[in-house]
Amino acid sequence: MIKTDALIIGAGPTGLFTAHQLKLIGLNCEIVDNLDKIGGQCIELYPDKPIYDIPAIPECTGEELTKNLIEQLKPFNIKFHLSERVDQVKKVNDNWNVQTNKGTEFSTPNVIIAGGVGSFEPRKFAPKECANYENKSILYSVKDKYIFKGKTVSIFGGGDSALDWAIELSKDSKVNLIHRRDEFRGAQLSVNKVNELKEIGKINLYTKYQLKSVNGKNKLENIEIISDNKEVKKLDTDYVLGFFGLIMQLGPIAEWGLNIDKKTVAVDTEKFETNQKGIYAVGDICSYPGKLKLILSGFHEGALAARACFKLARPNEKYRFEFTTSSKTIKDRLGVK
Amino acid sequence: MAKITYIENNGKSHTINVENGLTVMEGAVQNDIPGIDADCGGSMACATCHVYVKEDWFNKLPPKQDGEDDMLDQAYEPKSNSRLSCQLIVSNELDGLIVNLPQKQV
Numbered sequence: 001m002i003k004t005d006a007l008i009i010g011a012g013p014t015g016l017f018t019a020h021q022l023k024l025i026g027l028n029c030e031i032v033d034n035l036d037k038i039g040g041q042c043i044e045l046y047p048d049k050p051i052y053d054i055p056a057i058p059e060c061t062g063e064e065l066t067k068n069l070i071e072q073l074k075p076f077n078i079k080f081h082l083s084e085r086v087d088q089v090k091k092v093n094d095n096w097n098v099q100t101n102k103g104t105e106f107s108t109p110n111v112i113i114a115g116g117v118g119s120f121e122p123r124k125f126a127p128k129e130c131a132n133y134e135n136k137s138i139l140y141s142v143k144d145k146y147i148f149k150g151k152t153v154s155i156f157g158g159g160d161s162a163l164d165w166a167i168e169l170s171k172d173s174k175v176n177l178i179h180r181r182d183e184f185r186g187a188q189l190s191v192n193k194v195n196e197l198k199e200i201g202k203i204n205l206y207t208k209y210q211l212k213s214v215n216g217k218n219k220l221e222n223i224e225i226i227s228d229n230k231e232v233k234k235l236d237t238d239y240v241l242g243f244f245g246l247i248m249q250l251g252p253i254a255e256w257g258l259n260i261d262k263k264t265v266a267v268d269t270e271k272f273e274t275n276q277k278g279i280y281a282v283g284d285i286c287s288y289p290g291k292l293k294l295i296l297s298g299f300h301e302g303a304l305a306a307r308a309c310f311k312l313a314r315p316n317e318k319y320r321f322e323f324t325t326s327s328k329t330i331k332d333r334l335g336v337k
Numbered sequence: 338m339a340k341i342t343y344i345e346n347n348g349k350s351h352t353i354n355v356e357n358g359l360t361v362m363e364g365a366v367q368n369d370i371p372g373i374d375a376d377c378g379g380s381m382a383c384a385t386c387h388v389y390v391k392e393d394w395f396n397k398l399p400p401k402q403d404g405e406d407d408m409l410d411q412a413y414e415p416k417s418n419s420r421l422s423c424q425l426i427v428s429n430e431l432d433g434l435i436v437n438l439p440q441k442q443v
């Protein structure tokens with residue numbers, strides 16, 4: 001059980017800056033994020049797209065912004081729990097007991113939800129029966145590539161993940177690569193390689209096809225794919241891999257007793273606290289009259305929520321407002337003279 | 338101003354006037370039409386404002402820009418007449434446009 005003054009859910013720009021604010025005022029915190037990297041939407045959705053409305057930064061990409069926020073956090077030793085999703089938040093005495101899907105447990109008076117539009121999850125196949133085979137023969141990521149050895153694998157998607165795995169698995173498996181159009185969005189080098197492998201019969205390529213159905217008795221036996229002009233093909237296959245990118249899902253947050261409307265959590269504008277004492281929401285996921293979904297708004301919300309955390313984490317101390325330019329205490333925390 | 342009709346997957350139809358300059362996505366979101374999530378807020382980064390456009394209208398729309406098809410690869414049940422409604426900017430020319438919403442966005 002990890003004890004901390006505040007737990008931040010979400011390692012996007014708002015979560016990162018909120019951590020900075022907490023550390024500046026002398027509170028410790030840890031951060032959980034379902035992605036395997038720091039940066040949230042900035043890194044997952046638009047690492048290369050420029051942002052023009054960060055105060056005092058005329059132009060930067062999502063990746064640069066993330067890099068700078070991490071740099072700003074450097075004086076502090078903050079523990080990140082990546083590739084973990086918070087599943088449960090419940091009150092135990094005066095603290096919140098928080099559990100992740102990997103079994104990590106926290107006890108904290110303050111939980112700050114900086115979850116954007118929710119956690120990133122792989123987009124799944126449309127046919128309903130796919131759920132029956134999920135994590136067995138229908139997979140959305142590869143954990144152990146050796147299970148495919150000598151088997152037939154049908155890979156769906158047109159991005160780098162689909163292309164890279166098609167190339168890699170074609171060494172030891174029979175590979176079908178299926179994509180809904182002729183163009184691929186993955187790297188040109190990989191597209192060329194796939195075409196080469198197709199020529200020598202190492203990859204069966206089906207473009208303008210999508211998954212229609214999956215069939216099997218106890219285990220997956222075959223799938224049907226359907227083309228734009230309704231032509232159906234049946235493919236025998238042992239495994240199906242889907243790489244359609246990630247989508248954002250509110251997920252377990254919906255079950256923590258918060259006031260949720262249209263995937264956002266209602267908060268007050270003094271503490272950015274939800275209807276549950278000690279649970280705050282900041283950034284894109286919070287809503288209040290006049291809310292703007294801007295990164296700069298998330299920074300402001302995080303700064304105020306951090307002050308509110310102080311009261312619960314240090315009930316016997318009085319919070320003193322100080323400027324970073326002049327406070328010796330803050331400079332000590334930052335390790336500067 | 339253009340009259341735009343959004344038809345939900347269950348057949349329920351909503352016709353509203355959308356101001357020029359807004360996107361077809363914004364027209365839906367601002368009028369609480371269910372079925373368009375628009376998680377990323379219109380930055381062509383999420384494919385949750387996906388709509389189908391029947392052929393007659395599909396061919397009249399401004400063509401897809403770089404990247405729209407890449408995002409549509411990641412949409413729920415994309416078809417050859419799929420568009421991202423955040424990329425359709427409303428003008429007088431779009432008066433009468435009908436878009437069909439997919440069964441779901443995620």
